[in-house]
Amino acid sequence: MNTFSRRRFLQAAGAAGALALGAAACGGDSGSGSGTGGASALTWWDHQLQLQPAKKRIFEKFAKAPGGMPVDYTFNNPEKLGQALQLAKQSNQLPDVHSNAGLQVPAPQLINEGWMAPLELSSEAVANLKDVLLDGIHIFDGKVYSFPIFDYHVYTNVTWFNTKVAEQAGLDPSAPPTTYDTFRAAARAVQSKGGGAAPWTWNIGMTERTADQLNYLAQAAGFEGNTGMLFKNGEFAYHDDAYVDSLDFLLSLKKDKLMMAGSESWVDTDARGRWSAGAACYYFDGPWCPGVVLSAAPQFAESLGVAPILTPSGGAVRTYHGPQSGDYWLTPKSKHAEAANKLLSDYFTTPDYSVEVANTMSQPPRDLDAVEKSTAHAEYKKLIGWFRDTVFLAPTPVVKNVAITKVQVETKPVEPNLGTIIQGAFTGDVPDVKAALKKLSDDSSAERERAIKAAQAKGAEVSLDDYAFPDWKPGADYTLDQYK
Template sequence: MTRRRLLGTAALTAAAAVAAGCDSSSGGGGAGGSGAAGSLSWWDHQNQLEPAKRAIFESFEATEGGVPVEYTYNNPAKLGQALQLAKQSNQLPDIHSNAGLEVPVPQLIAGGWVGPLSLDDAAMQRLEGALVEGKHVFDGAAHSFPIFDHHVYPTVTWFNTTLTGQAGLDPEAPPRSYEEFRAAARKVQDASGGKAGGWIWNIGMPNRLNEQVNVLAQAAGFEGGGGRLYRTGEFAYHDESYLTVIEFLLSMQQDGLLVPGSQTLIDDGARTRWVGGLAGYYFDGPWCPGVALKNTPEFAESLGVGPILTPDGGEPTTYRGTQGGEYWLTPTTEMGEQANRLLSEYFTTEDYSVEIANTMSQPPRDLEAVERSNAHPAYKKLITWFADQVFLAPEPIVKNSETTNVGAESKAVKPSLGDIVQGAFSGDVPDVRAALTELSDKANAEHERALAAAKDKGAQIDAADYVFENWQPKADFGPDQY
């Protein structure tokens, strides 16, 4: 179930201890008093991992020197705004994830959002080979670490086996091509007598659309990631693979197979309606069962899974870079010692990988932990598909860690891919090809501008850092290929 993992930078230096008490206005534990006195505050977007984390927090509090942890879950679409408001009022939590901020980590560091960790030696040993300069390590100091594996994609074909069974569809033979999916969705809709639609989606969530359409384009033949071609380093959102994907998605709406109201739904709402029997199919990531079964465990009997769709139903091929960090420390925290001990002793361990698999989140950093877990059979099946269908992508940041300076100079290009897809469904973007071509032009121009700005400030970088002429499809891009 494993492929070669990308080796991180060797001989990583342990980070300096986090400075304590930088916020004189704080009345207690937490950055700016976001938590109760003497407690750690923790915000993230991982709903499905909450049970595992709460168990850890209770265990940590019971240890010598442990403290209570105040945990707050935020939907991925809302966490970024919540963090921005907390930053403005000097109330950032001690530990947080960065979902929704859409800002390169170097900018977050410079802006005082995140600071270096001080993990113990045992934790650093467990993380050996998993930390990458420019993703987890900055100026020689670890700022975060991966808890997930890179073998993953966010556009899994989940389905309700009760509805598909009523339509006479075999749960062991899920649709794999666009036409098979269209036909299956129509059968489900017709068999329901109008009580259920064929397909539901989170179209009200442009960031998620961006992720899902990018990987659908890979499965449709795009030889790059995030709109950028691996071999040339150029953005090419106007590639035929993107047009093929978007035209297919729009055709589902045009054929009346999309649940009405999907245009405004975010993932939580779409997923809840799907579990409630309002649709046969739903595109989501591997975390879907972990979230869905948390509140409706009885749905486990109706949970079915298929791989990401391809235009012709062939074996999917997707690409993904090394997994980024998940948990970040606020530099103004007054609980730095406790926070680092909590992260070191609990969240870098093999046991936590098993707990991640138990909660059916993204695949854990240790993929072999999945088989030792009590995860749903559909989830375990999906992880075996991931191992064969996801290949390690080349990354400019691994080729030259100073490319982080380009990210720090970059500005978001609007409208984004997700905005364009959303606009296509609403009718606000009538010419998708033209919109994608304009996005490619804007993305290339912004990259050139940011690259020049970073070079002017002394970064040792070049356009060639984004070019991987030796990249080959259906293969991992290992450390020996840089």
């Protein structure tokens, strides 16, 4: 067993962030920014639309600071960034710094394939991060590769709504729907009296996002695990009633014509844009939703409403999230590594940046107390308060045994995955949801067993037991000391 300790952290930090998919959150547009720059500029690609104003201010300061330089920033939708990065890797044109949204490959494998280099952060930066860096998530082979800018108190299936459309339908915005039945009732009210607005829209064409959202819906419905894996025994159970019932609920909205036509192929830009324009009342999205919408349409602030994640029949909400992964990664062949490390150390690890993150209403910042110091919308602040009370730190196998990174390197994607099953269920290509989810459980188990054997054959000390946490308890954080 390999557990995280303060001593191990200091050793790793003195030498110098688990999955590279954590960047799959955050809203996005479909366009891109300024493109790659010349040798005189540090290039930076990511998918964080709502953080652009904060980054613009930082990049302008950095360009004028001692040891700084201009930064050429490019933005891509999270679904498209992975494709852009793959093309850039093939042509040896990766940016100096990038996020990993859309790559869908574990960080250890990306490191082995030459995508990322270790960071050399300043001592002040290391001190700011002392409580969040973990082996197998941010630290690999004793070196820090990335760090989180967000906090783990988050889920991505928030019920956002247009208060003016709700009022027109005779609904009380101060008492929004919180259960499947009350949501259906509210949607039907919009259908009949909403002035032509659709009751609900969703970004079903964004399969990575919808998979993440269904994982949280299943947790809120009672699933005691994450990404299909039960905490206590480590078994895959995508076919659990919580998953089946949650997906059946979503499908019923389409069946009852409560879903906006076209949603099956839309990404967040399409669905969110129509929702914020008043074409739909309800939209499921992450906490970054107001940051994206209000930056483009400040007047929508008067119409913004929020409700917590839906549950089948009410009661306490319990969701679970592992430690946040790293957000920004350095390219090995960067000609501006020293400047990139200075930029990351001096600006993106600081408490002030947590306030900047909160100001832009992105995911909850690494320092949650920064939210109250921010200029964020009152509905966003309300949501972060719910997150504090209803999101718990999940047990994470790679923190229990860092050798699981060797399994991650060997693991191949299972297809069809949860997101493609969801989309197929909405398009009619997956008629038997329960059977498809059972096959996903079986295929995921088989692939993990194969990857474990492959890792063991190369000397990794790892087993299925590393995925089980029999001492886990619902509604509580799984803390670092419990890994011992």
